[in-house]
Amino acid sequence: MSTSSQCRVCGGTVTEFFDFGRQPLSDAFLKPSADFSQEFFFRLAVGLCGTCTMVQLMEEVPRDRMFNEDYPYFSSGSTFMRSHFESLAKYLLANELTADDPFVVEMGCNDGVMLKTIADAGVRHLGVEPSASVADVAASKGVRVRKSFFEESTAREILAADGPADVIYAANTLCHIPYMDSILDGVAALLKPTGAFIFEDPYLGEIVARTSFDQIYDEHFYFFTLRSVQEMASRHGLELVDAERLTVHGGEVRYTLAPKGQRKPTEAMRKLLAEEEAQNLTDIATLRGFGAKVERNRDDLLAVLRKAKDEGKRVVAYGATAKSATVTNLAGIGPDLVEFVCDTTPAKQGRVTPGTHIPVREPSAFTSDYPDYALLFAWNHAEEIMAKETAFADAGGKWILYVPDVRLV
Numbered sequence: 001m002s003t004s005s006q007c008r009v010c011g012g013t014v015t016e017f018f019d020f021g022r023q024p025l026s027d028a029f030l031k032p033s034a035d036f037s038q039e040f041f042f043r044l045a046v047g048l049c050g051t052c053t054m055v056q057l058m059e060e061v062p063r064d065r066m067f068n069e070d071y072p073y074f075s076s077g078s079t080f081m082r083s084h085f086e087s088l089a090k091y092l093l094a095n096e097l098t099a100d101d102p103f104v105v106e107m108g109c110n111d112g113v114m115l116k117t118i119a120d121a122g123v124r125h126l127g128v129e130p131s132a133s134v135a136d137v138a139a140s141k142g143v144r145v146r147k148s149f150f151e152e153s154t155a156r157e158i159l160a161a162d163g164p165a166d167v168i169y170a171a172n173t174l175c176h177i178p179y180m181d182s183i184l185d186g187v188a189a190l191l192k193p194t195g196a197f198i199f200e201d202p203y204l205g206e207i208v209a210r211t212s213f214d215q216i217y218d219e220h221f222y223f224f225t226l227r228s229v230q231e232m233a234s235r236h237g238l239e240l241v242d243a244e245r246l247t248v249h250g251g252e253v254r255y256t257l258a259p260k261g262q263r264k265p266t267e268a269m270r271k272l273l274a275e276e277e278a279q280n281l282t283d284i285a286t287l288r289g290f291g292a293k294v295e296r297n298r299d300d301l302l303a304v305l306r307k308a309k310d311e312g313k314r315v316v317a318y319g320a321t322a323k324s325a326t327v328t329n330l331a332g333i334g335p336d337l338v339e340f341v342c343d344t345t346p347a348k349q350g351r352v353t354p355g356t357h358i359p360v361r362e363p364s365a366f367t368s369d370y371p372d373y374a375l376l377f378a379w380n381h382a383e384e385i386m387a388k389e390t391a392f393a394d395a396g397g398k399w400i401l402y403v404p405d406v407r408l409v
Contacts, residue, residue, distance in 0.1 A: 005058050006219075007046065008178050009232050012051025016058055017376065018291035020044040023329050024355035025061065026217040026322035029348045036357065046216055046223070046328070049145070050386055052231035053282035055204055057216075057225040060178050080384050082113055084248050085171070089117035092167055092314075096196055097123055102166040105158060105190065107150040107183075107199075108173030112138030113151040120144050126162065127155060133347075151179065155186030166194040170199040171381040172249065175222045177332045184236035188259070197257040204282055206251025213294040213330075214323035214377075215250060224253065225281055226273045233257050243269040250403070298331045305337040305375070314371035314399070317341040318385065319346045319378025327377070327402065328356040335359065335377035338375060342366040375400045 003016040007320065023044040031040065036128040045058040052136050097104060102123055109115050109127025111134045118125045119142050127133040127145045135145045148154055158165075169185050177183055187197045202215045204223040216223070230240045241263040242256035253272070256263075257386070280286045317324070320343035327333065333356060340359040348360045370392050376382060376399050384407075386399065393399075 007049035007052060007054060008056060009054045009180050010049065010052040010235065011230075012049045012060065014047040014049045014056060015284060016047040017287040018046050018328060019163075020330050024216065024325060026219060026325040028359060029320065029351035030279065030354070030357075032352055038292070039090050039355065044216065044218065044339065048284055048287055051088060052228060053225065054228040054232065055114050055225070055287070057221050061218045074401070079380065081248065085114035086117050087294050088346045089114050092169070093118065093121055093123065096167045101167060103162055103164070104129055104167040104169060105165045106170065107168065107170040108136065108147065108176070109135045109138055109143065112141045112143035112145070114169070114171065115143045116141045124157060124162070127134060128158075138208075139268075147396050148152065150181040150186060152186040155190040156342065159190050164195065165190050166192055166195050168195070168197045172201060173203040174199045175224060177221050178221045180222070180232060184232065184238065187257075188236050188238060191259065193259050193262060194261075195258070198254065200246055200248075200252050200254040202249060203245070203253040205250055205276060205279065208281065208286065208290045210251065211293045211297055212250050212336065212403045213297065214326045214403070217323055217326045219322060219396070224255070225314065226253070226255075226269065226276055227282055229257075231254050240265070240269065242266045245272070246379070297402055301327070301400070301402045302331050302333070304400060304406055304408070305333065308373055309337055313373060314339055315373045315375060316366055316371040317358065317375040317377050318366065319343060319376065319381070320345065320353060321377045324377035325354045328353060332356070333358075340365060341377065370397050372396075373398050379403050
């Protein structure tokens with residue numbers, strides 16, 4: 001089993017710092033009648049490049065196994081996320097899309113949650129989305145969508161058809177794509193000299209600080225820091241000019257790249273970069289320390305679940321999230337410890353969780369007969385969920401959380 005590999009950004013040596021073991025595709029919710037012996041598994045391990053400091057998975061999962069016509073995640077499912085993307089669209093309209101006949105391209109536009117506001121404003125746009133299930137929903141909202149993966153060839157075709165872009169945007173998409181050279185060469189080709197490439201993704205600093213280890217799963221190939229984004233951008237004629245902390249999805253950063261020399265880097269970006277350096281975030285010893293905390297959280301969570309079982313208490317999970325696959329498969333949490341997972345996504349209901357095969361049911365299964373404990377997999381929406389489920393707490397129910405540590409609420 002290799003503990004080093006070649007960096008997908010710079011070709012340097014990537015040294016492994018944590019192995020999550022055998023993991024399934026995080027969004028492959030099978031029917032209970034499926035042949036589980038055919039389920040796809042891979043080794044989920046994460047490492048650090050000694051040259052450009054990019055943290056990345058040691059093994060790549062083929063992209064068409066993850067992003068296809070069955071992809072079940074819809075960005076519009078959360079009220080909080082809808083409002084987040086609407087605010088971002090309004091910001092772009094006011095600050096970046098102000099030239100004559102501006103043009104914006106979104107990489108991985110999902111169900112059109114951000115571009116709908118742009119489309120409603122009458123601004124030229126294009127969403128590039130490989131998963132037909134969500135692309136069709138975006139198109140039904142009046143968003144112009146191209147069903148494909150974004151790469152250099154796609155960017156050049158868009159440039160020929162629509163001209164250069166004022167903004168290229170991506171949310172929770174760039175970290176999914178191993179072939180970064182093709183992406184950034186495409187961005188550099190498609191972007192106007194005065195344009196901006198803006199993307200937001202989970203931030204390694206937040207993952208390490210909060211031990212939010214379930215952010216590491218098959219779909220997330222890269223875990224960005226400002227330093228690694230600087231290194232990556234500079235190889236493609238681009239420059240990191242701004243960085244903003246976001247609270248969404250358990251802690252992200254919104255990065256702004258521009259063609260080299262076109263924009264002055266902000267003070268906010270310099271400040272966050274200095275913080276990162278003070279934390280030794282891109283030091284292998286820091287990351288190995290994070291791995292030790294992951295093991296402690298896993299053991300503590302198992303202890304709570306086993307105690308509940310020994311006491312004859314009912315435990316149900318809340319939110320059949322992609323990231324919960326990492327938790328359940330790392331800890332070996334199956335239907336013996338968790339009765340079922342409730343989730344609002346119809347495409348997941350009546351199926352079982354990847355790898356550990358816990359049944360997924362509709363939310364009414366939770367509210368009609370409250371359990372003693374609810375294991376909150378969708379912890380990044382904790383505030384929204386707990387405000388909605390006050391009757392569960394009133395009935396004496398307790399939430400089990402495992403980020404940043406295991407506790408009952």
